[in-house]
Amino acid sequence: MTKRSQFVTKTGVIAATVGSAVGLGNIWRFPYEAGVHGGGAFLLLYIVCIFLIGIPVMLSEFVLGRATHQNGVGAFRKLAPRSPFRIVAYMGIIASVMILSFYSVVAGWIMEYLFQSIEGLFWNVDAEQYAERFAAFISNPWRPALWTLIFLAMNFLVLRRGVEKGIEKISNILMPVLFILLVIFCANSLSLPRATEGVKFLFTPHFEELSASVVIGAMGQAFFSLSLGLTCMLTYASYFSDSTKLTQSAVLTAILDSLVAILAGLVIFPAVFSFGKTPEEGPKLVFEVLPSIFAEMTGGHIWSVAFFLLLFFASLTSTISMSEIFISYLVEERRMERQKASILNTGVCAVLGVLCALSFGPLSEFTICGKNIFDLFDYVASNIFLPCGGILLSLFAGWALDRAIMRNQLTNDGRLSARWVKPLRFCMRFIAPIAICIVFIYGLL
Ligand code: TRP
Numbered sequence: 001m002t003k004r005s006q007f008v009t010k011t012g013v014i015a016a017t018v019g020s021a022v023g024l025g026n027i028w029r030f031p032y033e034a035g036v037h038g039g040g041a042f043l044l045l046y047i048v049c050i051f052l053i054g055i056p057v058m059l060s061e062f063v064l065g066r067a068t069h070q071n072g073v074g075a076f077r078k079l080a081p082r083s084p085f086r087i088v089a090y091m092g093i094i095a096s097v098m099i100l101s102f103y104s105v106v107a108g109w110i111m112e113y114l115f116q117s118i119e120g121l122f123w124n125v126d127a128e129q130y131a132e133r134f135a136a137f138i139s140n141p142w143r144p145a146l147w148t149l150i151f152l153a154m155n156f157l158v159l160r161r162g163v164e165k166g167i168e169k170i171s172n173i174l175m176p177v178l179f180i181l182l183v184i185f186c187a188n189s190l191s192l193p194r195a196t197e198g199v200k201f202l203f204t205p206h207f208e209e210l211s212a213s214v215v216i217g218a219m220g221q222a223f224f225s226l227s228l229g230l231t232c233m234l235t236y237a238s239y240f241s242d243s244t245k246l247t248q249s250a251v252l253t254a255i256l257d258s259l260v261a262i263l264a265g266l267v268i269f270p271a272v273f274s275f276g277k278t279p280e281e282g283p284k285l286v287f288e289v290l291p292s293i294f295a296e297m298t299g300g301h302i303w304s305v306a307f308f309l310l311l312f313f314a315s316l317t318s319t320i321s322m323s324e325i326f327i328s329y330l331v332e333e334r335r336m337e338r339q340k341a342s343i344l345n346t347g348v349c350a351v352l353g354v355l356c357a358l359s360f361g362p363l364s365e366f367t368i369c370g371k372n373i374f375d376l377f378d379y380v381a382s383n384i385f386l387p388c389g390g391i392l393l394s395l396f397a398g399w400a401l402d403r404a405i406m407r408n409q410l411t412n413d414g415r416l417s418a419r420w421v422k423p424l425r426f427c428m429r430f431i432a433p434i435a436i437c438i439v440f441i442y443g444l445l
Helices: 010-021 024-036 040-068 072-079 084-119 127-139 143-160 163-190 195-203 212-225 232-237 246-274 279-296 300-333 338-358 373-400 403-411 421-444
Strands: none
Touching: 010 163, 010 232, 010 246, 010 300, 024 040, 024 084, 024 212, 024 246, 024 279, 024 300, 040 072, 040 195, 040 212, 040 232, 040 246, 040 373, 040 403, 040 421, 072 084, 072 232, 072 300, 084 127, 084 143, 084 279, 084 300, 084 338, 084 373, 127 143, 127 279, 143 300, 143 338, 163 195, 163 246, 163 279, 163 300, 195 246, 212 246, 212 373, 212 421, 232 300, 246 279, 246 403, 279 300, 300 338, 338 373, 373 421, 403 421
């Protein structure tokens, strides 16, 4: 068997997992979901889901990944060859392809905006026109599809080189810079005239508005944002070294990831209210609001180029992690060459991605349950596949996995304190699966 690669440095591990977690999920999806679902109550539930469900599920994935040093399917083959739990690994592959497809469309929108920023097309335009322009762009029959393909091609170029060369380096440098930029934009948004309304919207929970869709949305967002439920983190953990501290890495990833989401909310919502928009715009929200924010800033041109460039890289570090699920399966279980596996992954996503890209234009009439293809992929993958994957992964880690393996993984073979092992295992066995089930049942009622 060929030697598997590993992340080399300690910061590399954190940067890679945070790189996977932080992406369009935080900066595009979180504000729009929070906007649709009423703000404060959504944020609160999201945070609760991150800590109560997210961390135990992430640790389940970490433990399974590092204990086996295998891809998702391989991990189950090694630990429980005939157990029905292994279906979670196949579900992960399907969902990863679905997510990668619509995600690439949004990453393509980012590239269009980067291009427009460089060209200076955002300036000397009325705030009103940003929305019209964006609507014209996404309904264009070829431009969004073309960007989707260009993005997938770039994703492919990084993938082909393998884990340790590409991902670690990119993430190490770019994530901290993105964070600093967000802090600057946040300060700027907070100085806008109606900023307090935005802050109130995000932080004041109105529980009377609580509904099934808010609860399911918040849980789906927590899973999506932490890259959970698809064996994505399992696959990444299979590249961890024996000295990586799993609990510490999971908690740090969860904290940094939610921090970025909240910062993004603090950039977007004050601007939403100040520029007279409504928060319920959906997937378009961020794209209609951001240009107005930059137009307000001194040196806005440079800020916007820098921001879209970084967001592009943040998307790339996330899509690389998603692609790794299918590719590591093909390479390790099907003995396919890495190059071929990357081509297959990119090819499938290119076809589905173009369908998603066209679903705001020529295919907008084609809907299932009132959702176009793009929304459907997002809804089904994030709100159903990911949480179901989360239930199975935590149940497997909590009940089926040998206790000694769990203990050894969480304590690095006894070198770290075992204080957290019991409570964490309890969360994996009971709290996380029951909480996910309750949300589902609540949603169905
Ligand atoms: N978490 C990433 C984001 O917020 C998206 C992502 C990467 C993802 N890998 C994943 C989502 C695996 C679900 C599963 O942008």
